[in-house]
Amino acid sequence: MKAFANLYARLDATRSSNAKLAAMQDYLLATAPEDAAWAVYFLSGGRPRQLVPSKLLRELTLTVSNLPQWLFEESYQAVGDLAETMMLLLPKSPHTPDESLTVWVEKQLLPLRGLPAEVLMAQLLPLLNQLDQQSQLVGIKLITGSFRVGVSRLLVTRALGLVSGIDAKQIAQRLVGYTDISARPTAADYLKLIAPINEELGERNDGQPYPFFLAHPLQAATDAFDGLIGSSDNWLVEWKWDGIRSQLVKRNGQLWVWSRGEELITDRFPELNVLADYLPDGTVIDGEIVVWQHQYMEAATSLSETDSQAIAVGVQPFALLQQRIGRKTLTAKILHDIPVVILAYDLLEWHGQDSREQRQSVRRAQLEKVVAQCNQPQLQLSTLLTGVNWQDLNLQRAASRSLGVEGMMLKRKDAQYGVGRTKDVGVWWKWKIDPYSVDAVLIYAQTGHGRRAGLYTDYTFAVWDAADNEAERKLVPFAKAYSGLTDVEMREVDAVIRKTTVEKFGPVRSVTPTLVFELGFEGIALSSRHKSGIAVRFPRMLRWRKDKPISEADTLETLKDLLPQTSRGAKNGDAKVGGSQ
Amino acid sequence: MELIVARPEGLYCPPGDFYIDPWRQVERAVITHGHGDHARTGHAHYLAAAPSEGILRKRLGANIDLLSLEYGQKINHHGVTLSLHPAGHVLGSAQVRLEYKGEVWVASGDYKVEDDGTCAPFESVPCHTFITESTFGLPIYQWQPQNEIFADINQWWQSNADNNRASVLFCYAFGKAQRLLSGLNPDIGPIIVHGAVEPLNRVYREAGVNLPHTQYVSDIQDMAQIRKSIVLAPPSTQGTSWMKRFGDYSDAFASGWMQLRGARRRRGVDRGFVMSDHADWPGLQTAIMATGAERVFVTHGQVHTMVRWLNEQGLDAQGFNTEYGEEAAEAEANLPSQTEPSIEAKSTDMNSLKAFD
Ligand SMILES: [Zn+2]
Numbered sequence: 001m002k003a004f005a006n007l008y009a010r011l012d013a014t015r016s017s018n019a020k021l022a023a024m025q026d027y028l029l030a031t032a033p034e035d036a037a038w039a040v041y042f043l044s045g046g047r048p049r050q051l052v053p054s055k056l057l058r059e060l061t062l063t064v065s066n067l068p069q070w071l072f073e074e075s076y077q078a079v080g081d082l083a084e085t086m087m088l089l090l091p092k093s094p095h096t097p098d099e100s101l102t103v104w105v106e107k108q109l110l111p112l113r114g115l116p117a118e119v120l121m122a123q124l125l126p127l128l129n130q131l132d133q134q135s136q137l138v139g140i141k142l143i144t145g146s147f148r149v150g151v152s153r154l155l156v157t158r159a160l161g162l163v164s165g166i167d168a169k170q171i172a173q174r175l176v177g178y179t180d181i182s183a184r185p186t187a188a189d190y191l192k193l194i195a196p197i198n199e200e201l202g203e204r205n206d207g208q209p210y211p212f213f214l215a216h217p218l219q220a221a222t223d224a225f226d227g228l229i230g231s232s233d234n235w236l237v238e239w240k241w242d243g244i245r246s247q248l249v250k251r252n253g254q255l256w257v258w259s260r261g262e263e264l265i266t267d268r269f270p271e272l273n274v275l276a277d278y279l280p281d282g283t284v285i286d287g288e289i290v291v292w293q294h295q296y297m298e299a300a301t302s303l304s305e306t307d308s309q310a311i312a313v314g315v316q317p318f319a320l321l322q323q324r325i326g327r328k329t330l331t332a333k334i335l336h337d338i339p340v341v342i343l344a345y346d347l348l349e350w351h352g353q354d355s356r357e358q359r360q361s362v363r364r365a366q367l368e369k370v371v372a373q374c375n376q377p378q379l380q381l382s383t384l385l386t387g388v389n390w391q392d393l394n395l396q397r398a399a400s401r402s403l404g405v406e407g408m409m410l411k412r413k414d415a416q417y418g419v420g421r422t423k424d425v426g427v428w429w430k431w432k433i434d435p436y437s438v439d440a441v442l443i444y445a446q447t448g449h450g451r452r453a454g455l456y457t458d459y460t461f462a463v464w465d466a467a468d469n470e471a472e473r474k475l476v477p478f479a480k481a482y483s484g485l486t487d488v489e490m491r492e493v494d495a496v497i498r499k500t501t502v503e504k505f506g507p508v509r510s511v512t513p514t515l516v517f518e519l520g521f522e523g524i525a526l527s528s529r530h531k532s533g534i535a536v537r538f539p540r541m542l543r544w545r546k547d548k549p550i551s552e553a554d555t556l557e558t559l560k561d562l563l564p565q566t567s568r569g570a571k572n573g574d575a576k577v578g579g580s581q
Numbered sequence: 582m583e584l585i586v587a588r589p590e591g592l593y594c595p596p597g598d599f600y601i602d603p604w605r606q607v608e609r610a611v612i613t614h615g616h617g618d619h620a621r622t623g624h625a626h627y628l629a630a631a632p633s634e635g636i637l638r639k640r641l642g643a644n645i646d647l648l649s650l651e652y653g654q655k656i657n658h659h660g661v662t663l664s665l666h667p668a669g670h671v672l673g674s675a676q677v678r679l680e681y682k683g684e685v686w687v688a689s690g691d692y693k694v695e696d697d698g699t700c701a702p703f704e705s706v707p708c709h710t711f712i713t714e715s716t717f718g719l720p721i722y723q724w725q726p727q728n729e730i731f732a733d734i735n736q737w738w739q740s741n742a743d744n745n746r747a748s749v750l751f752c753y754a755f756g757k758a759q760r761l762l763s764g765l766n767p768d769i770g771p772i773i774v775h776g777a778v779e780p781l782n783r784v785y786r787e788a789g790v791n792l793p794h795t796q797y798v799s800d801i802q803d804m805a806q807i808r809k810s811i812v813l814a815p816p817s818t819q820g821t822s823w824m825k826r827f828g829d830y831s832d833a834f835a836s837g838w839m840q841l842r843g844a845r846r847r848r849g850v851d852r853g854f855v856m857s858d859h860a861d862w863p864g865l866q867t868a869i870m871a872t873g874a875e876r877v878f879v880t881h882g883q884v885h886t887m888v889r890w891l892n893e894q895g896l897d898a899q900g901f902n903t904e905y906g907e908e909a910a911e912a913e914a915n916l917p918s919q920t921e922p923s924i925e926a927k928s929t930d931m932n933s934l935k936a937f938d
Pocket residue numbers: 614616619670691937
């Protein structure tokens with residue numbers, strides 16, 4: 001337990017990925033496999049179901065510390081983390097017993113689950129009292145299921161890669177299912193993770209994706225394009241889809257789906273699995289996973305490949321995809337209401353042959369054949385756009401918002417498929433539209449977490465529900481944002497919030513509106529779940545409009561004008577797909 | 582009779598016609614200690630504890646009109662008997678005891694109850710009305726004994742030195758730096774101090790406080806020696822080019838605010854050592870109760886929290902009504918951009934006052 005608590009402290013103390021990698025490597029090399037098994041489980045996001053309700057933990061802390069409820073709440077707000085607050089208020093031992101992480105998890109913590117409240121109240125304190133501060137914090141975090149320490153699953157796979165000398169992507173494949181909620185990782189499981197590749201057992205680099213080729217932003221006046229990148233004739237042009245960039249890998253009868261972060265996401269998209277039956281072994285496709293509207297899915301085969309309008313209409317807002325990604329379990333209802341397809345735009349391997357050095361146009365022609373042969377609605381082509389010149393394409397690009405895409409992608413016809421952001425074997429440009437922006441008023445503030453704990457850094461923004469000349473107009477909240485300010489600005493805003501507080505509700509304060517910010521966001525959709533009837537995507541503060549009084553902030557009307565044509569026409573005022581006939 | 586009231590200029594004693602730690606220029610100022618937010622320039626007459634004379638003259642000017650009192654020595658001014666008593670905060674820090682017509686008030690300034698060995702330890706002064714700070718007035722703030730913290734610091738330094746990495750310890754130049762110095766183990770390696778720290782070391786040494794040998798980085802030519810060293814520097818040097826000369830160093834920050842992980846991460850240092858010159862929650866409780874006061878005024882830090890808590894404990898507590906912010910988090914928020922508090926600060930903004938620890 002102590003060693004794991006020390007690892008936690010090391011990971012917690014640094015923001016450098018290399019330092020985190022080194023800390024994990026040191027721990028994994030020094031610890032017993034059974035403990036490493038649990039450590040990897042927790043670090044890569046595994047959580048047993050909550051062992052003790054947090055309400056009971058609060059009660060316990062109140063009883064033991066003998067504090068009034070309000071003072072506990074104030075303390076909690078200053079700290080910003082329940083486990084840490086408890087750790088600071090509970091008695092602790094100067095030393096932690098030598099029992100291992102495994103003993104603690106399996107013998108002490110997991111058995112707590114389901115115990116009656118009285119028993120827990122009696123058992124928990126002696127249990128936690130044995131631990132020193134650092135171990136107590138970790139112990140409580142394991143109990144509350146809130147163990148998080150700023151390492152991604154990807155970083156854990158890299159650490160395991162370093163420890164075992166095996167490619168991290170191979171580790172990622174082995175990690176599939178490792179953190180399932182019912183999993184109880186054992187020493188054997190861990191040793192399997194880091195074992196040498198065993199070809200006799202048929203384990204080869206089966207599911208390995210290729211490094212993704214990344215696009216560069218193109219920011220220039222359209223008139224300058226010919227001079228900068230030549231005639232539009234030399235380029236393949238597509239929409240820039242707003243989904244999850246992914247590679248489909250089909251080998252040895254099995255299908256793997258990888259995200260651009262080289263995270264294995266096969267489990268997240270079970271409807272793509274059918275493609276395993278229709279794609280030949282040795283096929284790797286690069287494309288974008290998007291949510292697709294039902295009726296088009298059924299009619300998909302009849303769509304002409306060049307009918308870009310129709311294809312784009314089938315794509316649903318990213319917000320829906322996000323809802324789906326957010327779910328722990330994919331219910332039948334979600335799969336029905338939010339179905340996905342992959343829009344294919346490149347072919348990296350065909351019949352087991354790496355095709356990345358072929359020209360873009362050649363790969364594209366082959367891709368079109370592959371998609372046609374596969375003939376499944378889950379695999380669609382990302383359509384090519386045609387225009388007589390850049391100006392013409394720019395005119396078409398103006399439709400991006402209403403089509404729910406982020407602009408266009410330009411791929412040189414003779415480009416190879418490079419590695420990462422290289423430009424030496426060809427180039428992809430992203431020709432994006434500008435982000436949306438409105439001027440909004442800060443009306444609520446909440447204290448942040450982690451680095452921002454104790455500071456008011458998370459804000460709710462509102463716009464007016466009527467124009468300036470209406471006598472009684474109100475501010476309607478529509479977005480929350482916490483990024484975009486410098487540390488100095490954050491402190492300045494924090495001070496204003498404290499001075500203009502009207503009411504406190506838990507960690508949230510309402511303020512007398514005085515602050516106006518220019519908010520940028522990437523997408524906007526109708527939503528019945530929000531008071532304003534609007535949901536925006538990736539809202540962030542672009543700038544603090546110190547020059548603007550709140551009366552000059554934007555209105556709901558301005559915001560609604562930004563909605564894509566398609567959703568503005570929707571009758572039920574909700575962008576959900578489920579209701580389509 | 583109110584012996585102390587809050588005025589726009591600062592805390593004021595009506596019968597005695599003088600101020601305590603005023604933030605605007607006044608005729609007569611009693612100064613509790615030399616931190617920049619309590620001791621400001623431009624007053625006509627100063628009164629302070631004798632051990633703080635060196636600091637005050639260094640920071641406010643050698644020629645200020647200063648009357649210094651030994652701890653416990655009484656003077657009478659307009660019928661008010663005034664004496665100064667150790668506050669245990671920094672060298673020369675004092676609580677101000679006022680007695681008038683049988684009524685006793687004590688204004689504590691900043692205080693700490695643990696004896697740290699670099700200044701006269703806190704003395705509990707019985708009174709009817711006590712004016713307390715509340716910088717760390719939440720139960721989450723409970724300090725370890727200082728010998729344990731020194732052990733941690735020396736261990737951190739030792740392990741860096743073993744790996745030939747300099748150890749940079751950020752701390753406030755006056756008070757905290759000298760207290761840290763007093764606990765360092767000079768056998769581990771050279772002790773380097775920033776130019777803002779050394780003059781204050783001199784004042785401490787002249788006052789008879791035993792500090793280990795310190796050097797400027799320019800005194801050391803051998804990079805190997807620098808890699809074994811510990812460096813005490815004010816927080817304002819973090820991220821500046823001055824740090825470059827230490828190569829690949831490990832850094833840490835010593836402050837009571839380091840108690841919270843959020844604050845530690847915000848600081849962006851490798852280690853946070855929880856060491857404060859202010860009383861922790863239990864310290865505040867003990868100090869307040871020990872005075873026997875029935876009325877308590879809370880001046881800065883967690884004012885609302887402390888007032889509510891004390892009222893629930895049966896005392897008559899209130900905040901001194903100031904125009905300033907109210908919470909410790911705010912002070913912490915101001916820490917990173919704050920350099921060593923400047924005595925030139927003309928601002929009446931409590932934010933800058935509260936940047937102290
Ligand atoms: Zn002070």
